[in-house]
Amino acid sequence: MAKDHRAGSKVRGDKLPAILMASHLLEGDTVFLGDSGWTMDPTAAKIAHDAETAAVMEAEGKAAAAANTVIDPYLVPVDLTDHGLPVARHFRDAMRQKGPSIHPDMGKQAEFTPLD
């Protein structure tokens, strides 16, 4: 079976800070690991500033995938805005944080406070 996904972030070099992104099994929506469980809100994503935290978050993602809550969790390297909000460094991950560029009325950008 062909893969229908390009899983993982494509960012080269420094991988921190980072957030953890996945797809919600039931809804299909992109979700982020927050301080207390998974959230649809990109501004509520928990940020790993060091490798240890990132590793813990990644393990939490794998456990959630094994528990059939999410699919394909992966760490996403981000830059922080002046307000400390995480913006994905790669344009593909940034598209998942916002929603389709051709439909500003759909996806996260329509439902949550913008990241930048």
Next chain:
Amino acid sequence: MYRYDEFDERFVRERVAQFRGQVERRLDGSLSEDEFKPLRLKNGLYLQLHAYMLRIAVPYGTLNSRQLRMLAHIAETYDKGYGHFTTRQNLQFNWPKLKDVPDILGLLADVEMHCIQTSGNCIRNVTSDQFAGVAKDEVEDPRPTAELIRQWSSLHPEFVWLPRKFKIAVTGAEHDRAAIKVHDIGLKLKRNDQGEVGYEVIVGGGLGRTPMIGKVVREFLPKDELLAYLEAVMRVYNSEGRRDNKFKARVKILVHETGEEEFRARVEEEYAKLDGPTINAPEEEVERIAAYFAAPTYEDLPETSQVLEQARAIDPELDRFVAQNSFEHKQPGYIALTIALKEIGAVPGDMSADQMRAFADIAEKYSFDEFRVTHSQNLVLPHVRKDDLPAVHAALKAAGLASANAGLITDIIACPGLDYCALATAKSIPIAQAIAKTFADQERQKAIGELPIKISGCINACGHHHVGAIGILGLEKGGRENYQITVGGDATEHASLGERLGPGIDAEDVPAAIEAIVETYLAEKTGEESFIETVRRTGAEPFKAGFAAFIESRTAQHEAAE
């Protein structure tokens, strides 16, 4: 139109029940994602960047008003109020929830539709000429053949786990509108010297990362031998096609690596071993299927419609629409009408639920309750009385469906690209929108004439960029989106692959680059030559030179700005 018999009905209903059970087991954890994924893909359900995506089969692109109204209902109830027509004449919903999909499949079954074999390594939805049964240059209607193949290939036990996906297209006309030379198998209905009807069989065409033009493996296959011969081709592919490397698993690679003659010999050898009569469809079954595609009851009408002529004389908009979007019908007094889902600035192939309902009414009232989806992401009303055209145009206009640009530079094919697709490396739709806006002026479009632009957002080529007169391929380069441009691609009977003009460029430079290419064409063209005819005559060289000059001036501008 074909109607399900009791076997079709039962088969589709059973499949819905099976998938409902599979979803339940996925949600309660009895199936892991790795176990579930092949099952959902077999039912057309993908997971993309923002949500699941459901791909619905539209066999050979034929639909009726009842089906379209159901699609509108699903779009509003379970999605975000729109659907997207694809380059395989299918329809995709971009936002369904996993828990709703079994119910959606149930509703589709109510109108004789399903998502089976729209994904996975099986024989996919068979595509055909959107003017099937209408075109004057047609030997025979290709739809009964397409339907026969659909029935034969649906869950064919031998071919449900092929090395890779497998796509078949059928045309019955001299002019190829079904792109049969770039399919795994392309079939062309033709007559031999004795006047008998049969097929030219082309194998091993395809796009993707290794584009190839198909090879003729049989000049003439008697019509009643079709299924046994297809089975022979599939058996050779199934046993010898590569399974070690998915990028080399399509039949085009097998034909290429084996060599055309050797491949042909192997197919004939396999064919000789098969017991044809047990495989080929019995004559009465072929006739039963063909009866569903009998021509509608046309009225006896004069070729010219006074009503239409008078209306065109006083309404320039109607005049332009008819001149650009109509296709000559074999029945006097009728035409086939292309509805370009390509309003300037719109998403190619998108249709809102309201538009679906309005269009369903139009098809029901004015086109014998039938319409077609084209591989160019447009729709066709196949049988419109010329007398009715002014009314049809008014109704289309009211629904925002009267874009008079069929076949022109703004009638662009674009894959969903990075806006939705998990495989994409770059955006595709915004590039189409930017080009369409650049060339929005109708007089300018008309002066440029027929010019198919095709855009893919990754190397898999769902946007058919290799066979675009101008092809655009979006890739990632150095962490940015980058676009390569080709000219000279052609998906018709003159099939050819485009040639790259030079280095890739940034998204914002694409519209100006297309303008530079068009300028080269206008300078080089002689007489009434279309863009592709000019490229065929001159080769890519003048276009490369024009493109190089464009890059140079653009670089100078960038440097001056810094």
